[in-house]
Amino acid sequence: MQTLPDRADVVIVGAGIAGTASAWYLAQRGLSVVVCEKGRVAGEQSSRNWGFVRQQGRDPAEIPLMMESNRIWRTLERDLNADLEWTVGGNFVCFQSEEDRASFTRWRGIAQQHGLQSRIVEPSEMQQIVPDSQLGKLGGIYTESDGHAEPAKVTVALQRAADGRGATFLTDCAVFGVETSGGSVSGVETEHGTIRAKTVVLASGAWTSRMLAHLGLTFPQVWITGSVARTTAAPPISKAATWAGVAFRQRRDGTLNIATRSADHDLTIESLLFGRAFLDDFRKHGRDLRLRFGRASLALALGRYSKAALRRELTRYRTLDPAPNHRQLDDVLARLKQAIPATRDVKLSDAWAGYIDMTPDMLPVLDHLDQPSGLVVASGFSGHGFGMGPIVGRLVSEIIADGQPSLDLHAFRFSRFAEDGPLTSDTVI
Numbered sequence: 001m002q003t004l005p006d007r008a009d010v011v012i013v014g015a016g017i018a019g020t021a022s023a024w025y026l027a028q029r030g031l032s033v034v035v036c037e038k039g040r041v042a043g044e045q046s047s048r049n050w051g052f053v054r055q056q057g058r059d060p061a062e063i064p065l066m067m068e069s070n071r072i073w074r075t076l077e078r079d080l081n082a083d084l085e086w087t088v089g090g091n092f093v094c095f096q097s098e099e100d101r102a103s104f105t106r107w108r109g110i111a112q113q114h115g116l117q118s119r120i121v122e123p124s125e126m127q128q129i130v131p132d133s134q135l136g137k138l139g140g141i142y143t144e145s146d147g148h149a150e151p152a153k154v155t156v157a158l159q160r161a162a163d164g165r166g167a168t169f170l171t172d173c174a175v176f177g178v179e180t181s182g183g184s185v186s187g188v189e190t191e192h193g194t195i196r197a198k199t200v201v202l203a204s205g206a207w208t209s210r211m212l213a214h215l216g217l218t219f220p221q222v223w224i225t226g227s228v229a230r231t232t233a234a235p236p237i238s239k240a241a242t243w244a245g246v247a248f249r250q251r252r253d254g255t256l257n258i259a260t261r262s263a264d265h266d267l268t269i270e271s272l273l274f275g276r277a278f279l280d281d282f283r284k285h286g287r288d289l290r291l292r293f294g295r296a297s298l299a300l301a302l303g304r305y306s307k308a309a310l311r312r313e314l315t316r317y318r319t320l321d322p323a324p325n326h327r328q329l330d331d332v333l334a335r336l337k338q339a340i341p342a343t344r345d346v347k348l349s350d351a352w353a354g355y356i357d358m359t360p361d362m363l364p365v366l367d368h369l370d371q372p373s374g375l376v377v378a379s380g381f382s383g384h385g386f387g388m389g390p391i392v393g394r395l396v397s398e399i400i401a402d403g404q405p406s407l408d409l410h411a412f413r414f415s416r417f418a419e420d421g422p423l424t425s426d427t428v429i
């Protein structure tokens with residue numbers, strides 16, 4: 001059993017990429033940091049994602065953050081002294097319709113204003129990025145400075161580096177609640193006892209809405225299940241992380257991680273509570289979504305209302321591990337073989353899924369709350385928080401150690417959910 005420190009400068013709830021990167025940066029600032037993780041490091045979204053580290057297609061508000069994150073990624077292997085399979089191969093999106101071309105062309109204009117270079121790829125040039133492929137006849141968009149990395153390696157490397165700087169990681173240590181006194185954070189109650197701290201960071205991924213509900217705060221967040229598969233090794237195909245109706249990224253050993261944008265939505269109580277806020281997303285992406293109702297949906301409903309049920313869930317679901325959609329993945333493999341003839345002999349060697357935590361505008365919250373003061377929220381990354389992980393960690397450390405972040409975080413304020421007017425997403429992916 002790990003020893004529970006009785007106090008720390010900062011307690012971080014959750015050891016996904018947001019929590020571990022925050023711990024790494026905070027520890028470098030000389031603060032005492034304890035990370036409490038109910039399961040294992042990177043057990044949920046941070047080890048289950050596609051591994052795309054892209055600036056391309058981002059909501060305009062995220063572009064400056066992602067450009068800075070891209071700069072951090074470029075030296076991360078050296079800074080962490082770890083192999084992350086970091087590859088600067090660009091991000092390539094093949095247009096599926098003329099509408100795609102129009103919206104990406106508009107987006108490219110916005111990116112250019114930020115100094116980010118992306119280029120429209122004509123159909124005749126597509127083979128330069130993915131040789132010997134049949135990726136459609138409409139062309140695409142390519143951001144050469146984008147990259148990809150291996151999720152199974154990144155967050156654990158951040159944890160090791162943070163540990164080396166003195167941060168304490170407690171696994172199998174669920175935080176049941178944030179404690180307050182006189183309107184300020186005073187610590188956390190964990191399953192093994194209390195840790196006193198004046199600052200708590202909620203980097204609790206899909207669980208953040210429930211954690212905040214027990215503080216009387218409303219965070220509209222729903223869960224979407226994304227399925228991913230790995231293939232056996234293929235000959236070299238492309239260094240680009242590509243979306244062409246099927247998403248693929250080739251690893252150094254020749255295997256490919258493949259997926260599709262179609263997703264399943266396991267209905268939970270949040271689907272009902274926040275459904276209205278997500279109507280715009282549903283209109284845009286509804287055709288890619290399949291509704292499911294499973295045992296977990298019912299059990300997970302209870303924790304929103306009762307503290308006892310939330311405790312039960314946090315220790316029962318140490319690691320959320322939804323079932324992958326095998327039918328969908330078989331279809332993805334067939335589409336890959338059609339698009340890239342060199343993959344004709346590959347087979348699926350592994351498959352998994354992860355719950356993605358979505359907000360209505362597909363933007364995260366990165367904010368230091370006023371009520372209770374001392375509470376920092378870094379959550380709601382809506383399916384693209386892996387690439388942002390490093391900059392999120394740095395910004396959280398600036399919010400806490402400097403009192404203000406070096407980049408404009410207005411779009412990521414928590415209070416936007418209580419403001420008038422609908423929240424809409426401006427992302428083109």
Ligand SMILES: Cc1cc2nc3c(=O)[nH]c(=O)nc-3n(C[C@H](O)[C@H](O)[C@H](O)COP(=O)(O)OP(=O)(O)OC[C@H]3O[C@@H](n4cnc5c(N)ncnc54)[C@H](O)[C@@H]3O)c2cc1C
Pocket residue numbers: 013014015016017018019036037038039040041042043044045046047048049050051052053054173174175176203204205206207208211225226227228314318319353354355356378379380381382383384385386387388
């Ligand atoms: C299938 C899939 C594909 C994706 N593809 C990409 C991609 O290509 N590129 C990209 O940028 N992003 C992608 N993402 C999104 C990305 O993985 C996430 O946005 C990112 O990992 C979120 O990190 P996090 O640290 O916020 O959350 P998580 O990694 O989910 O970590 C949260 C942690 O908090 C812990 N926790 C929660 N509550 C408590 C508590 N009360 N006490 C203790 N511990 C707690 C959980 O156990 C968990 O380990 C994808 C996600 C999925 C699922």
